[in-house]
Every structure is written in structure tokens, then in C-alpha cells.
Amino acid sequence: MKPLSPSRRRAIGLIVLLCLAAIWQLLSMIYPAEAQPGEPMIAGWQVIFTKTLLSLSDYWQGGLGVRSVAEGASRGYAAACLTLIVNSAITLARVLGGLAIGTLLGMIGGLAVSWSSWGRRIVNLPMQFLRTLPLLAMVPLFQLWFGTNLFGQIAFTAYGVSVIVFAGTVNAVANIPAIFIDNARSLGASQSQIYRSVILPGILPGMRSTILLALGTAWSAVLGAEYLGAQSGLGYIIVYAQQFAYLDRMFLVALVILVFAAVFYTLFDRATRKLLAWAPQTSRREIAR
């Protein structure tokens, strides 16, 4: 069978996503059941971008010259958009903060442990155990330790990310072909020189897939933390709306998160693919795995 051209494939992908949106609209028409009066189980697009968007202004706390609904203002698009922007910013801060801190700590730890094969052997089993500990089930524990504030959520996200990055770094260092290190050593390189000029660049292709994985984990961790106890953020709006069965609001906010996650993923993917153009084909294949 003839392979499809990339542009063709992209076009089909777009059509499929549009079809899904159309199916959603169709479902909303043939299944008009309501979770409660005035709140459809499946909200059509015309509802989502008008009434639902407006209803998000209920979550606006006031400020910036836009009065909140609680202060007696009627629902307005300004408050609704501000709600979305502010809560997105909070959620993104949690994701990025956790990602940055976690990646940094995980990489430093992983590189430190990889300094000698002893360190690697000692750390192997505890690392496996920490990795199998289900991260999302640990939300209550972190809330107990750090509270339900911004710091607590960033700490939780950073923990989840650092465990993955740590394991990924140790793995990437171990996967550097021994011949690279042997060559450098026979040319008289010291251990720290090997670290700088062989190991650090050598782990980059391996780190790419690790960080892509950590990106997904960071989103899950932030969502988990926001579902269970945070007082702001997109995930909080979803769970708060869930308690009143406002399915349309949940859907709108979920769409926003979906867009953010997809943009993050694509940006990182594009940026690193260019940066790693030098990596030999075989190791790029290893990355894909």
C-alpha cells in the first residue's frame, strides 16, 4: 500500500478532529437529558461558548476593575476571560515550577549517583521502588506535609518529575556506549573532563524522551493536586463544577487544559528535535522508544 504523504495525513487528522467535534454536537442534540434543570449532560458548542463561558465569571473573585458576581455584578465576558486567564496562569505556574525544580534536582541527583558504578548499584533498587509508588495516590500525603498552597503543589509536582528524571538520567548515563568513555580515557581525559565533554552531551538524546514523559507526569500531578484540595487553578474549577454537576463548565475548562497540554508537548517536541539533529539515527530510534 502506498504511504500517505505527511500533508495528507495531517489533513485527515484535522478532519477527524472536526468530525469528533461534530459528533459531540450531534450527541448534544439527540441526547438532551439534563443533569439538573438548565444544565445539559452534553452541552452543544453554541452553549459552551456563550452561556458556559459566561458562567465562568462566577468564579471571578473581583479586582482589576472587573466586579465579581458576588459583588452584585451580572455575568460578563470580561470576568469570565479573567477567570480563565488567572486560573490558567496559576496552573501553568505549578506545572512549569514543578517541572523546572524537578528536572534540575533529578538531573543533579542522577549525575551525582552515576559518578561511580557503586552509586548506581546502591540506588537502583530504592529508585525502582520509588518509581512504582503510585504518585497520584500520594497527593494527600503531600498535602499533609506542605499544605494545600502553591508551594505544596509545586513540591508534589517537582517530586513526581524528579523521580522520573532521576531514573532517566541514571539510565541515560548507563546507556552511553562504553567506547566513547574508553576512548576519552585512553586519550588521557580525567573523570570530570569525561563528565563535561562526553557524558553531559551524550545523555541529551536519552533525556529528551524522559522529559517528554515528565511533562505528562507534571500535568497529571498538578491536576491530581488541584482535584484534591487546591483552592485555585483549572483543575479546581473542574472539580468544583463537578460537585454541582455543571458538566458544560467542566467540559470547557477541560478543553482549555487539553489545548495547553498539546501546545506544551508540541513546542518541546519541535524545539528538541532541532537541537538533537546531530544525534545518530540509532540513538534517535532509541529515543522514539
Add this chain to the structure above:
Amino acid sequence: MSLTTMPVRDGGARRVTRALRFDPMAWLGILLLLLVWELAACLLPPAILPAPLGVVRRLCSEFLSAPDLSYFGLANASLLGSMTYTAENVLLAMIVGAAFAIPLGLVTARQELIRAVIDPVMMTVGTVPILILAPFLLIWFGVGRASAVLLVTFYVIVVVYVAAQRAAENIAPVFEDYAATLGASPRAVLRDILIPATIPEILGGLRIALAGAWGLEAVSELLGAQQGIGKIIEVLAGATDAQGIMAALLLLGLVATVCDGCAAWAIHRLTRWKSSTPVAGA
């Protein structure tokens, strides 16, 4: 994502054997972890970080029956019973997810058009944390078993779909071409080449899915369920009982580790025949 830290050049099969064999240094590592925990527990108040021994004691004493927990109105108060409920859900989701994902992944690796249709959906679902579905499932399907199982099933489908697709792509075309030259029908190619050759990678994908499934199942129970280990964690979190939470987490982590170990062993046994060096032209 390889779970061993052994160098790649050792080849697949030997790598697994080495990883399965226990390294005495590994025990030293566990000992160090416990020591750090114990030291930290001495410095921090027990309400924040309970000592490891206390957590293990708590786990043992509440394993079969937990009268404390029954005050919270749990139908199934013991840790064992809750863990069984959670494990059943994970197992069910794994089976249902694999049943959908494996055929789908194999078909899309060979049929460009179907792939062009399904890939965007899977990519969209794959980049988004599956957790976003949880509140929706809870409303649509209630707080029973169904919503938790469905959530985990979606996750398993995404992971295994990618694994199966990649496995079928990674087979050197030479195998299928050769079989076809010798007169094998498409069905025979499927039965004798495509399916056996993709088994190792698919099993690897299933193992990754299993590892992630526990956390999703637990968080789904945390968000709303009547029983399960996540429910236990939820009620204990309400009572700020750090020791109890850690005991439940420890049990969950141990079960997940043991299951992962069993999966690794089973995969190693089942795919012994796999050649460790890639075939040229792959």
C-alpha cells in the same frame, strides 16, 4: 523506556537476567533508604512523618481487619479487602484495554488510512493527562466500579496502542516479504510472523501500562468511590492520619512492585527466543 540500568550492548535477554538477579548492593540501597527515613522520622513529629517500623506494624495489624476503619462507614474495612478491590479493577482494565489496543495497534501499523484516522485521536488523548476524564466519568457512570475501571482502561489503551503499533513497525520487512515469497497467505503472515514478532514489545507496553495503572486507579478512588485502597487513603487523609496513609501507600507500592517483578519475569520467560541483536535492515 528500559527499566534496567545495564548497558544496551549486552543485548536484550541477558540484560533481563542480570536485572532480575539481586545485587547485594541493592540491599544496601534499601537499607540506606530506611535509615534516612528513620532519621527524618526522629527529627520530625510523628504526625508528619511516622517511623518506618510503626508504619509496617500498622500495615500488619490492619491487614486482615481494621476496626478503626469501620467507623468511617467503609463496607470493606481491611487493607487486604480494599487492595483486592483495587487490584481487581486494575486487572479488569488491563484486560479490556489490551483487548482493544493490541488489534488496533497492529492494524494501524499496516493500514495507512485507518492509522491516519485513529492516530490523531490517540495523540490527543495521549498528550493530555487521562486524569482529566475522571470527573466526567464520575458524573456519567457514578461512583461505582465502572468509572474507575473506564479511566484506567483509557490509559491502558493509549499506552498499549502505541506499543503494539511500534512493535509492528519495527519488524524488518524482510520477514514478511520472505514469507510471502514462499507463498504464505496474508492470514499466515499475520499468525506466524506479525503476532509472534510483536509479542515482546507488546508485553513491554503492557508492563508499562500496568505500572501506571495503580496510581490512576487509586486517584480515581480518591475522587469518589465506595471502597478500594484509594478510598482508605481518602478517609485517613480526612483524619490527617499520616501513619495510616503511609501504611496504605506502602501496601499499594509493594503490590505494584511485586506485580511489576512478576510481569518482568513472565516477559523474560515468554520471550526467551527473542534474538538479542537487531536484524539488519530493521
